[in-house]
Amino acid sequence: MISMTKRSFNKTLLGGLTALATIAGMTFSASAADKITVGALRFTSHAPSFVAFEKGYFTDEGLEVEFKFFQAAQPMAVAIASGDVDFGITAISGGLINLADKGAIKVIGGALQEEPGIDGQIILVSKMAYEDGVTSPAQLKGRSFGITQVGSSFHYMASKIAEKEGFSTADIKLVPLQKVGALIGALKSGQIDSWTIVPHIAKGLVKSPEIFQIGVVADYIPDYQVTTVFTSTEIAENKQDIAKRFLAAFSKGADDFNAALVDKTEGEEGATAMVELIHKYVYADRPIEKAAPSIRNGAMRINKDAALNLTNVTDQLNWFKAEGLVKESITIDTLVNTNFVKTF
Incomplete structure (x- = not known):
């Protein structure tokens, strides 16, 4: 009888310690994040x-x-x-x-x-610019190009496009507008001639009559x-x-x-x-x-x-x-x- 009581006590104690250890482990995990x-x-x-x-x-x-x-x-x-x-x-x-x-x-x-075969960033122009003959990146010399800020990735892309087409960044009028939304509005209204942006935005824009696609960035910066x-x-x-x-x-x-x-x-x-x-x-x-x-x-x-x-x-x-x-x-x-x- 006494022996049974000890075994029961030991089993209960062990179970309690195990439970405490589990709770402690859960508490540690929760606080460790x-x-x-x-x-x-x-x-x-x-x-x-x-x-x-x-x-x-x-x-x-x-x-x-x-x-x-x-x-x-x-x-x-x-x-x-x-x-x-x-x-x-x-x-x-x-x-x-x-x-x-x-x-x-x-x-x-x-x-x-950017990866060959996967749609990437698209070069866009306003309707006004397109109708004025800007139908490829080669015609961007002397035109305005929208960027968020000087020194942004848009600035880099504009420069690389110009370089490959045989003119300099100075030959493009860079227009910093800070936000993507502002750039979209400026392109639609013709306040800027061109811009480049990722496909989930660009493809939606070219469905409108105000914006045209004239190229892709992958042709100018492979593996960008x-x-x-x-x-x-x-x-x-x-x-x-x-x-x-x-x-x-x-x-x-x-x-x-x-x-x-x-x-x-x-x-x-x-x-x-x-x-x-x-x-x-x-x-x-x-x-x-x-x-x-x-x-x-x-x-x-x-x-x-x-x-x-x-x-x-x-x-x-x-x-x-x-x-x-x-x-x-x-x-x-x-x-x-x-x-x-x-x-x-």
């Missing part, structure tokens, strides 16, 4: 972050994510440097490079890239690394585990996005489900039936495992130097930390 803020634009090309969030990939990596949305690349870079945002996915800008030179920012991966993943130097150097976990979750989101809308290996059901997920963040103010075509149109390749096209990023850096937008002394190592992903 690292809170991060991710900067993004409401573009289809930013979908991997949205997918990773919605499918729990960030949670699986022990990350609690909050999004902060921007309308241009350079303000996001400033937010990273100030600590308001931890990770950003957007184009390289002069502002970003200058912040890297100050030791505030590092590029740690690649995202959107359009957007990159970047973070603060503090995280890149002193909190590398968080950066690795972010990139792992982001990459899973990119795999799902590519499979559903780029490679189309998930069938129509998978594509529809992906569009519905993205619609929570992109064109959310439109009914799904109107938003879906634009979201599908924006399906450009996101680099697998966030691999970075270092060759093109180096070309971008050299262009910024040549234009006098950043210091000549800045090196690729100043801008990029290559410890996190494959480069090519």
Whole structure:
């Protein structure tokens, strides 16, 4: 009888300790999540972050994510440097490079890239310009070209188009309008002659009678690394585990996005489900039936495992130097930390 009581007591004690250990483990797991803020634009090309969030990939990596949305690349870079945002996915800008030179920012991966056979960024002109003979990029000399800001990716693309067509950036009138919405309005009204933008916006615009397509950026910048993943130097150097976990979750989101809308290996059901997920963040103010075509149109390749096209990023850096937008002394190592992903 006494022996039975001891066994019962031991069993009860063991069970209680196990339960306490389980509760403690659950409490630790719940409190162990690292809170991060991710900067993004409401573009289809930013979908991997949205997918990773919605499918729990960030949670699986022990990350609690909050999004902060921007309308241009350079303000996001400033937010990273100030600590308001931890990770950003957007184009390289002069502002970003200058912040890297100050030791505030590092590029740690690649995202959107132009790829042969996949619809990419489209060169557009207003109806007024088109009817005045601007029917190809070769006629952009002497014309106005919309950009968000001096030193933006739009500035880089305009310059590369001019270079290949045999004239200089100075031969184009660059018009900085800060926001994508303002650029769309200016092009429709003929206040600017030309612009270039990702396909989910461009394809919708060319359906209107006010805007015409005259070329594609891929013909001027092959393998253009359009957007990159970047973070603060503090995280890149002193909190590398968080950066690795972010990139792992982001990459899973990119795999799902590519499979559903780029490679189309998930069938129509998978594509529809992906569009519905993205619609929570992109064109959310439109009914799904109107938003879906634009979201599908924006399906450009996101680099697998966030691999970075270092060759093109180096070309971008050299262009910024040549234009006098950043210091000549800045090196690729100043801008990029290559410890996190494959480069090519």
